[in-house]
Amino acid sequence: MKKKLIVLAISSLAILASCTGKKTTPNAADNDSANVVDTTASNKDNVDLTSVAGTYEGTLPAADCPGIKTVLTINADSTYLLKQDYIDKKDGHDEASGIFKVLDGKVLMLVRPSTGEQTFYKVKDANSIIMTDSMGVEPEGETAKLYVLKKK
Known part of the structure; x- marks a missing residue:
């Protein structure tokens, strides 16, 4: 029992000694690759929320029904309202409504x-948005156009 306690104590001291006093620079891989952009910044690559604000509509693809009629209202105050109707689905x-953030200058995270x-x-562009993954990667191929919502 004493041997186990001594081994545990030495291990604990070794771990503590290795963690104290060292400052390391963050590894680039540790950083999230999607950077949140200050929406008040005046960078030509960032979206202008006043020009993006509006209502967008379209029918998104769905696996279990003919599609999802989607109406997304983007407000200049970084809020949104999303209405979706699953075609031919009862109930x-x-x-949903909430806030959105601008990532990497052009991706809206609702x-x-x-x-x-x-x-x-x-x-x-000024009249359309496209559903993407979390990295802003757009769908490819024939189905890509099915993920676009057009401004009303």
């Missing part, structure tokens, strides 16, 4: 307050 209506779920849209 297939969903609404955060659902009740669950923390995040949805990403990239600003394509």
Whole structure:
């Protein structure tokens, strides 16, 4: 029993000694690659929230129904309202509102307050946005156009 305690004490001291007093620079791999951009910054590569603000509509693809009729309202105060109707689904209506952040200058990250779920849209131009993954990567191929929402 004493041997186990001594081994445990020495191990603890070795761990403590290795962790104290050292300052390391963060590894680039440790940083999240999607940087949050200050939406008040005046950088030509960042979205202008007043020009992006508006209502966007489209029908997104779905695995278990013909599609999801989507209406997304983006406000210049960094809030959003998302309404989705799952076509041919009983009780297939969903609404969410919350805040969004601008990532990497052009990707809007919508955060659902009740669950923390995040949805990403990239600003394509003044009249359209496209659903992307968390890195802002757009869908490719024939189906890419199905993920675009057009401004009303």
